[in-house]
Amino acid sequence: MAEFAVSRAPQKITTLGLGSCVGASIFDPLVKVGGMIHIMLPYSSMALKSENPAKFADTGLPLLVERLEQLGASRSRMFMKIVGGAEMFKIDGPDDRLRIGARNIEAVESICQEMSLPIVARSVGGNTGKSIVLNLEDGSVQIRMISGIIVI
């Protein structure tokens, strides 16, 4: 949680047990370089203190793109897949803090639009936990849930 990783084929990158967090995978198919970030919260301005930019969508995504460029990926070829942002607990009544999943998804989508990163696939919302594996051979993302496995 609140971490990121970059690598190249034939490696795989994985993050386990996403709940309200969003797992964003970015891939450059030409050089087969990609990365993944496990975003906890939408905006770093929400924070009183944090030494970890990977925790937030607005600071984490630019950081991930920068590291991918250092590995030879090109911004113009990158595409993205997003998973997570679930509402794990259904609680009646207005407790905004528990709707953080939806706010994480909104933030990631609007930041990607600003950065001109196309989101080509998504498996977001709902109320199930997910683990994801990004395969850097082809940019596919395998999603494991307790109900089964899907690939996007």
Added chain:
Amino acid sequence: MIRLEDLSHLQLDALKEVGNIGAGHAATALSQILLEKVDMTVPHVSIMPLSQVDQVMGGPEQVVSGIFMRVFGNAPGKIVFLFAEDEAVSLADSVIRSNLGAQTDCDFRESALKEIANIMTGAYLYALTRLTGFNLLPSVPALANDMAGAIINTALLDLGAVGDYALLIQTQFSLISRKINGHFFLVPDPDSLELILNALGVGTGWKK
């Protein structure tokens, strides 16, 4: 605001004692519902990086039943119960006192588990109220059967806004007659920690 990394041994011991007394009340409550002996461990107070919190119960992909409650009042926070999924079923059945068989998505069972969490939390918070003089009330419980990582991360999310560490006061309950281990976490909201420490007489003046 107090930084979790800066808590002294004395302050950690005070928090452990809070956990001990609260969990003692909660174990007694559970024992009275089940009419059998409930054991509990000495509470474990841990301060860990947020990125490692999902390791606390057999790894992030372990399937668990999690019950989540917010604590409202003078020192708000969160309470999370975690049970291995099959043990949660067994616990619910011992409260209902019948065996419902293999109907896994049973509302009745979920309701029983929520009620157990509710009663234990009530007992826990009552003890904490007596110790601190605070007024503390639990929300209605919410339940999820899913990966431990997804459940714990969700419960801790707003801590991420204030720091990179989480404080967990963790107690384990077990029943003698059958294998049921429950994990109980009290996660004070960041601002509440200092209030609790002050109320216990080990406020910031006691640092180190």
